[in-house]
Amino acid sequence: MSEPVIEIRNLNVDYGLGDQAVHAIRDVSLTLHRGEVLGLAGESGSGKSTLAYGMTRLLPPPGVITGGEVIYHPEKGDPYDVLSLTDRQLQAFRWAETAIVFQGAMNSLNPVHKISTQLTDVLRAHDPKMSENSRNARAREMLKLVGIAPDRMDAYPHQLSGGMRQRVMIGMALILQPQVVIMDEPTTALDVVMQRQILGQLVELRERLGFSVIFITHDLSLLVEFSNRIAIMYGGRIVEEAPAAAIYRDALHPYSSGLLGSFPALRGPRRELTGIPGSPPDLKGMPSGCSFHPRCPKAFEPCSSKVPVLTPHGDRSVACWLVES
Amino acid sequence: GDSPNDNKNAANGGKVDFLSIGMPNGTVTENNNPFIGTSAGASLGYRWMIYEPLGQWNNTRPSEPLTPWLASEIKWSADYKTVDLVIRDGATWSDGKPLTAEDVVFTHTMIKSNEALNIFAIPYDSITADGNKVKMTFKTSQFTTHHKVIGQTPIVPKHIWEKIADPATDTIKEPVGSGPYVLKSFSQQATILAARESGYWGTKPAVKELRYTSFADNNAQATALSSGASEWSFVFIPNYQQTFVAKDPEHFKVWAPGVLGIHGLYINTTKKPFDDPKLRQAMNMVINRNDIFVQAEAGYFHPEIKSVTGLPEGAGDAYIADEYKGKTFSVDAAGAKKLLEESGYKFDGTKLLDKSGKPVTIKLTDPGPWSDYQTTLEIIKSNLAEIGIEATVEKPNQNIWDANVQKGDFDATLRWTNGGSTPFDIYQTVMDGDLYKPLGTAAQQGNFGRFQSPEATAALKAYSNATDEAARKTALATIQKIFVEQAPMLPVGSDNVGGAYSTKNWVGWPSDADSYAPLQPTQAGALTVVLKLQPANS
Amino acid sequence: MTSIPDAKAPADEVVLEAIGLTKHFPVRRRLRDLFSNRHDAVHAVDDVNLTLRRGQVVALVGESGSGKSTVARLLAQLYPRTGGDIRLHGASTRVKAGAAFRRYCARVQMIFQDPFASLNPVHTIRYHLTRSLKVHGNAGSTDAELEQALHTLLERVALTPPERYLDKFPHELSGGQRQRVAIARALGAEPEALLADEPVSMLDVSIRLGILNLLRDLKERLNLAILYITHDIASARYFADQTMVMYAGRMVEGGDSETVTQSPAHPYTRLLIESAPDPDRLTGVSDAASPKDNGEPPSLIRPPSGCRFHPRCPSAMPRCSTDLPVPLQIGDSPGHWAACWLYDTEEVAK
Amino acid sequence: MKYFLQRVAFYLFTAWAAITLNFLIPRMIPGDPVQALVTKYQGQLSSQAIDSLYVLFGLNKDANLWEEYVSYWKQLLSGDLGLSFTFFPTPVSEIISNSLPWTLLLVGITTVISFLLGTGLGVLAGWRRGSWTDGLLPVTTFLSSVPYFWLGIIAIYLLTGPDSFFPSSGGFDAGLVPAFDQYFIPSAIQHSLLPALTILISSVSGWILSMRNMMVTVSSEDYITVAHAKGLSDRRVAMSYAARNALLPNVSGFALSLGFIVGGTLLVEIVFSYPGVGFQLFQALGASDYPLMQGIFLIITISVLVANLLADIAYLLLDPRTRKEG
């Protein structure tokens, strides 16, 4: 396996402090390798977005990172901890090394500025010496790259369709040629036709530019198709991490298999769906032991008392007593 | 530059050559028409610095004859229906043209033929000129109004005014008058008058510039006075010793001579039980006029009325009937009670019961914003309590109060009377049967209390039409007797024509010792004051 | 008494029918339209035919903005229609308010997409259900009967024990529970037809299935006619007997669910199915079959002439841009049709 | 067409209704201007003058309400607002044109400053939460709860006096004539400082608060997070992204507040004897001067309507979403 780009070590994130604190991310460790697409799946509230923002220190108040490290390996030079950077270093790090594409493109673009302004102000911030003309040329180039006619440069976000906006965001994410692109549900607001188009384009660009992607969604079937490795989150922890195909074929964690069993298949024989009973856990009143045990059809003794840790099994890891035993 | 403000700093050696005069009359708009009461000229008083009357009337000594001014001679017939005037030589208009008898005739003829200008409703008959002599005749006796015809009517130049289409509504942007000052500049904030370079018939004034400022209200004016920004004004200053004089005791002064115009509590004589003169008399006996003077009028503004005739000290002295000479008000609750009990009233504990056994209550009304009146009412209220009358104070809106007073819809209200050169105006406002209107019909001119006494009406008529002093004296004695015995109105204080001033820059102001003129900047006599002023340190 | 009698009518009975249903929303005019004489409108729904039968689920599939919700609201008589007809048991109905509207409501009930928004945050579950029962006279006459009816309703949607939920506020329930409450409320009217407008799209993947299964169970037990609106064609296959595909306000294909999803006839349906995620496809393979740019959905204010899909259609013919395609039978299974000139027999002959 | 016509119809209707009300309201007041004048002078004006005043004011002619209304409109349409009674025979339009500039300058400039200052502080308070700006809110809230006039009077008491820099009243030095020169302008500014300060103190907190709240709301928008993620400087994010968007709702509030300039400052002008329209209106009220009242109300009505229009336009200009589709 190729070298790592980002290593997350024992990351902990709380919302709020003291008794009111919600532990949204608990001791998460995850490695993103150069050039790969890492899928992050899990149901709503499992902490996917929190993880993504936490590693770049972009959590809104009252989010607090209460522990852990995020080691970034630049192309040249020594690895460093993103969480220890000063504000200025962090600003320089952002977007140049990791870019983010959010779920709703409408909300990610400032409604009162032209998209050209929003594209070029990244360049202005990171390379103040760049001339106005070359900035514009670069922005134009990026738009062309994501399939938008450069004459839409001076459009306002609301004048573009949802798909176009999302492409602008992708173009913007790539404008500084970052090593890592984090995509938080980049296509849930779009319909399937558009979703496929955009993801197809992204895959193509990745092949060309060679960046790594963290791809967040709760649509597991989409992840299986598009990512190399998948990490499944539940209740603020990663419960399973494995190559995409491996998960699809044979999920080890009951939650992962439950998730896979919740999607009706469009092709192939009609199979009976199992689903997962119950509802997602409340972070404020997390069940003891394995947080999935109240919903787990295979729960047994240690599940309700002891927290399973993520342990490697070959090229995959899983946190489940079932697998341990 | 050519800025109108350039000379401001070019003061002659730091000496102040201007006088700052203020009035608390709100904003003004440029209007120099001397006949219109709403004009800036009238509201600030500077019309009298530009236009002059035929004679100067000293309100503080109303019984004295008028000082000749534009007329060098003023002669009334004994019946006061004819006046003969000799117009002064050498007076010129500020545009250089001489002032002639023609101008005088023109002015009065214009007033006669223009109802809107005839603000004193003078019944002119004929107005003729003969050389520098002018003769005017009137349809009725002008004894009680002669000071208005001569002393309060400005004379305007014929050669300019005859070209004015409607003299009642023209704002006379460039006034041309015979007075010692000309208009230099006008702004809402300040009107500046400059002394005429030449051509004034009298002595040149020492004050080179008059700066009139109109302040928004009493507070602003009083503040300006105590900061020295205003050197002369006529305004009510509460606790003037502390808020004004104390700020510069050496220079800040107040002089407030009373005049023949008074304030008093009008009682609705149609309402039971106040139709009973005995009750009114008793009420008159308990009113503490000194408290009112000190607490409500700041100890100066409406000089306390002492004489039982309601005539103010000083200005009224000459008119007090022999019968009442020396008779003054004194608070006498015991006497009042006795009087009441003698006339059939009873007391239920401290409560006064009228003849039918009902408790006597009274509503005192005046508009809310008039704080001195309100204070007076509060004092009267507690005074009346001493004889068991329960009074309440109401503060209707001014418009409503106006309407109610005129229609006779009130129990008792503090109000003023007309003022004049004789006590006639005072008594007429209170008692004239000719002004009587039935309840519900607006009485605009007076007799708001619906006082009905044919005797008084006849006496008033006799007084104004009399042709000799003796007849006037008898008539006045009758009037005063009715006023005292019937008490249709309980006099409280008199008007004053004084003012607050500063002697820091200018001296020569009138005083009790030398009350040569009224000290109110809007009076016609103000010109006399200005002409008398001299620099303080010369 | 108030318990809903199971299967009271024969299956397959037609409950609700839409014939040529059309809805145009007038557009607010702008300053620049001042001097033009056009009267713009959003052609949200045009000429839609639909039949709901007892004990059957009809799925309505289409991309966002294709007019699915509008159809549902038209059928619920929440919007007045521009044209066409709605027949309840064969009788044409047009109701706006008042008693007639309530009578209609009692037979046709709607479930909204977002269970977070469709329950009033200030009222308890009890209030919501009681109102639904009372409005339609199913509350019984005593408190005890009402209580009983409430329990029955909650049990029906598998919220047991009912006491635990009755006095909760919506915000105290999870999304799945809320959607169950919404369904219970609809059932309070004892309807014959349920219009479910994307009932699970706002819910978490793991609990979607529970709701769909509940609906299916209710359909069978109560013999309900269900209109299932979704943009997820896979769930239509799983859940519905019939599937209709909508594009830009028009029906483009319809038929038995399995047939429509497994052998789609209309190019749009094909595109839709091709685009759906497929875990069996290899990672990162962008096959040539998915075209680079499929274009944008058309403006509904000035929809394309002829077939509304022709600007994006890979197999468009000149005729497609001029003639409006009519529904044409496809031979492969009974009732399978597509509104596409490709299946015009003359065309095929050529 | 319909939308445009609706807008026009709205403005026309509102203007008509407001003007008609303006016409009716003063006529409901008992009393008349002559009485008010007589009363104002409390004995200084002899009651014989009443008759001549009725003639002078033209009030001796009987006219029914409808005829008055018709002629009122005729006058209005020919741009004639009639003659004021208080300042008879000065035309109302002249009085207004004399006093309006003062109000517009004092209150207008103060409103602008207050808006700018409040917005600026609001941006700070909303953006740098937890800093010193947190202390701003309680203080300004308290200050803004103090009645204008009270604050003004206290300020006059504390800050003015014979040797003070601050004059206690008026719009400029009494010895000056309004002109744009080196004497007048500094004097006018000096005179406007205290009134401006009191207006500022009592109005700024509203802007701070609404801007702060908008900043807080906007701060949690995704595009702010994106802007941070882009590595933009904090300043640029705060200004160009957060403040720019948070400003939008405030701008229309600002435009509307411009409309209330004329009507809203009565008391400041009264307390500071400032020669503006608010004070004129107050005088007109006291003197039953309904031509003047109507004139000022008309100005207020028009200014509010214009402000509404401005708000419409401002939104159009500042929010690209409301602009025509490109």
Added chain:
Amino acid sequence: MTASAVTMEQVAPVAVPAKRQRFRFVANKKAAVGLFILAIYGILAVIGPWITPYDPGARGDDLVQPPSAEHWMGTTHLGQDVFSQLLEGTRSVMFVGFFAGIVATVLSVIIGVTAGYVGGKTDEVLSALSNVFLVIPALPLIIIITSTLNNAEDWLIAMVIGLTSWSWNARVLRAQTLSLRRRDFVEAARATGERTWRVITFELLPNLTAVIASGFVGTVIFAVLSEITLAFIGVTSATTWNWGTILFWAQGQQALAQNAWWWFVPAGLAIAILGTSLALVNFGIDEFVSPRLRSAGKTKIKTNTGRTVRMRIGFTPVIRKEPLP
């Protein structure tokens, strides 16, 4: 597959004690302080006139005396006790404020909600009406109308203030209603077959309570200031005492020029404190309505090492605790 549906209740999240949302805003600190002060004023309004040490109108012998043991807030030029006037005046101020608030609120609810919900011609007529009232300057209008009243009692003044100050709230309510009307739960209530009046009163209004309450509080502030202003400029007859009357007398007698600050200052402070308390209540309501503002309240946090960390947007604080056990 009903099995999964039935089993779900076993794992329903632990029920959080059902706090009634509607009264939760009292828990807000600002609102609580505001309400507390308001309550004191309320009590004084009721008992004030009974506990005055003197008859507020009674003349005494000590004229313009500074505060002393007998006269806590000194005396007026007539020797009246300022403290008694202040106490006595509270009732009128509170009465006018709240009565006018109620009148205006009822009007604005009727007009605003009807316009917003019914729409069409009704909306146009009602909107036009409120616009006309919005255009006419309120304070001058109130001055004019009150000056036509013969002997304006408090309730009449309150009525006038209420009748002239509803329009802004009506506009806000209309806009709110318009947005609520499109919400699903309103549609759902309609689809259930509810009658229009029921939809308005039971579905819409409860959701508008915060807006209505905030409008009410705003009107109360306005009414209090208006009443005081009217009394101060001497327009109202004010046979009863209120703080404006005190200020009117003080100003008429130039209290400050006489150095009688005790006559002028307390009433102004009383107004300011009342205004502040009402503003605090409004803050509370605002924060209740918009949770973002609420969570924004706590911006400084203390770590367990005693360091203070400020929450900043875009730079999530990192506080590394001692390594977790």
